[in-house]
Amino acid sequence: MSSNSKPRPTEAEIDILRVLWDRGACTVREVHAQLHADGGAGYTTVLKLLQIMHAKGLVVRDDAQRAHVYRAAVTRQRTQKRFLSEMVTRLFNGSPSQLVLHALGEAPRASKAELKQIRELLDRIDARDKSQ
Numbered sequence: 001m002s003s004n005s006k007p008r009p010t011e012a013e014i015d016i017l018r019v020l021w022d023r024g025a026c027t028v029r030e031v032h033a034q035l036h037a038d039g040g041a042g043y044t045t046v047l048k049l050l051q052i053m054h055a056k057g058l059v060v061r062d063d064a065q066r067a068h069v070y071r072a073a074v075t076r077q078r079t080q081k082r083f084l085s086e087m088v089t090r091l092f093n094g095s096p097s098q099l100v101l102h103a104l105g106e107a108p109r110a111s112k113a114e115l116k117q118i119r120e121l122l123d124r125i126d127a128r129d130k131s132q
């Protein structure tokens with residue numbers, strides 16, 4: 001099953017994916033500790049979500065050991081691209097420039113470092129377009 005054909009993760013599933021993207025492969029207990037160190041949802045809730053995510057193809061499970069280890073089956077970049085594409089289509093009439101203009105014009109403002117990265121990206125796009 002390709003990343004595009006996998007079901008769209010819910011907000012709770014994205015929280016779990018963030019842990020797996022940041023930390024790599026984790027047990028249910030490690031995911032639970034990272035997400036709910038202050039109490040929050042119970043261990044069994046995290047377990048159930050990971051089981052659902054496994055069935056959806058969002059995570060893979062290594063059950064070779066007693067404590068199952070989960071890792072993300074979808075990349076952060078692919079997931080971000082999917083959500084961004086859906087947002088551009090649904091909210092900005094398919095116009096990426098409208099999304100960018102809106103995002104840069106609203107608070108919180110982009111930092112100087114972020115604006116530098118944006119300028120560098122625009123320069124690369126200009127250079128690529130000129131070479132074609």
